Amino acid sequence: MNQLQSMRVFVKVADLGSFVGAAGALDLSTAVVTRHVADLEARLGTRLLNRTTRRLSLTESGATYLERVRHILADLEGVEQMVVARNHEPVGTLRIVAPVVFGLHSLAPVVQSYAQRYPDVVPDVTLADRHVDLVEEGFDVGILVARHMRSASIVTRRLTTGYMTVCATPDYLARHGTPTRPEDLLRHSCLSRPTEQGGGEERVFTGPDGEVRVRPSNAIAANNTEMLRQFALLGMGVAILPSYLIGRDLSAGRLVRLLDEYSLPPIEITIAYPSRLHLPAKVRTFIDHLVEHFQPGSGSARDARGAAQRRAVAEVSATDDLSAPEVTDDPLGSGGTTRRVARVPRPRIAASQF
Known part of the structure; x- marks a missing residue:
């Protein structure tokens, strides 16, 4: 039989001095x-126990x-209450992992x-630009940007x-001119990640005439997006950077947004956590x-967007140009390539940034 249950039964028998009384209290049979x-x-x-026909007594x-046994059962009850409390009340260490620049x-x-709102939770933040396995590495919550996380059970x-x-920067544009079309990037110094990290890859812009594919050549490469931001702020070239990184720079005029009539594919930011089953309160509340922090219209989201918000783009009228795609190799003699795909433009809505 279950030893723990037997211990509980023994304590009840000893307290009541009766097998019958213990059976009634525990809803069990006397046998x-x-x-x-x-x-x-x-x-x-x-x-x-010493058993007689009239009474029971402890040996x-x-x-x-x-x-x-009383101490053991009391300790066990305390542990169980603590675990239940952790599932129902936000408490304990919350291990969070996120990409470096976003973090x-x-x-x-x-x-x-969050820490001000839930003072009994201790956030433990790890920033990592690598694939992360939440379960293997013991993280409670992860934030994914460009799928930098993997696990079979998240x-x-x-x-x-x-x-x-x-x-x-305004200074760079004054010295080298302002690109107005994606193809113009081929004659500018471009700042990007190294080739092995996706730098120098083909960029797909969507604009008034459909898709334009451009492969700029790197003038300077860095394996960290914050470093590319620093290079851009020093006027070393044109950079393509995430909105959450440069919103304040755009607002302050340190950087200028280019190619407003064109857009690049969006970046999906995703929350990941190990399981929905018995989710601890600290994870659920975080x-x-x-x-709540990032939802559209919240004060936090508005502050983070600031002047980085994209200007509204008017709906583009349809065109009858359905000609086959035209491919031009290095039209500007700069070592890069561009390819324009003509298609009927789709109406564009200004994309909010954070």
Whole structure:
């Protein structure tokens, strides 16, 4: 029989001094109660209770055993209550993992406001630009940008959308001119990640005449987006950077948004966590807090967007040009390539940035 249950039954028998009374209190039959005590005595190899026709009494071993068992059961109950409380009340260490640049520029205010709201939770933040396995590495919550996370048993939930922005400093544009079409990037110094990290890859712009595919050549490469931002701020070239990184730079005029009539594919920002089953309160409340922070129209979202918000783009009228795609190799003699795909334009809606 279950040893823990047998211990509970023994304590009840000792407290009530009766097998019958213990059976009634525990909603068990008298035979089952008797069997539990007998199994304990057999396991221990000693008699715990003296039985007579009129009363029960503890043996010396029984009294010692009863005292220790009370402590064990009390400790167990305390542990169970603590675990239940952790599932129902936000408490304990919350391990969070996020990409480096997103974490530095967008996550800190969320963690600060969450910690103020739930002081019994201790956030433990890890920033990593690599594939992460939440389960293997013991993280409670992860934030995905460009799918930098993997696990066989995670649940994901969309958080918000970011946008890639072509930008440069006013000084750089004064010296080198302002690109007005994606093809113009081929004659500019472009700042990007190394080739092995996707730098120098073909960029797909959507504009008034459909898709334009351009493969700019790197003038400077860096494996960190924040470093590319620093290069751009120093006037070293044109960069394509995420909106959550440069919103304040655009607002302050340190960087200028380029190619407003063209857009690049959006970046989906996603929350990930190990399982929906028995989700601890600290995880559940942090996820809700994240969603609240980034939801459209919230004060936090408006502050983060600031002047980085894309100007509204008027609906583009349809065109009858359905000619086959035209491919031109290096039309500007700059070592890059461009390809324009003519198609009927779709109406465009200004994309919010955060």
